[in-house]
Amino acid sequence: MAEKTLFQKIADGEIPSDMVYEDDRCIAFRDIHPHAPVHILVVPRKPIPSLDDLVDDDRELVGHLFLVAKQIAAQEGLDNGYRTVFNCGKEGQQTVPHLHLHLIGGRQLRWPPG
């Protein structure tokens, strides 16, 4: 069996996290190095390595991640807006090879992100 990813270990409670949401398909917890007052990762329980590895069967799951992000944004009081990001691969600066949606907000964000 493949070794668990860092985020699978968090989902299984083997590594502590500041969890803000969980259901049967995903978890969401605060990023350990936040880039904004609110920085939360929405992570599918299914260990999909990256956006590049998505398959047709994952359509519903990806939609679910965005709906959960929207719900958490409301919970966190991000009434003035926020950003959601999937980093992908080396040039996208993905560092954890388990798909995750960043939810970032609570301050004025800039564009382009650099």
Ligand code: AMP
């Ligand atoms: P990425 O660079 O898009 O792969 O994002 C990975 C994110 O995971 C980074 O923002 C890290 O700060 C965050 N991270 C890494 N380890 C942990 C952890 N143990 N708990 C919470 N967030 C983490």
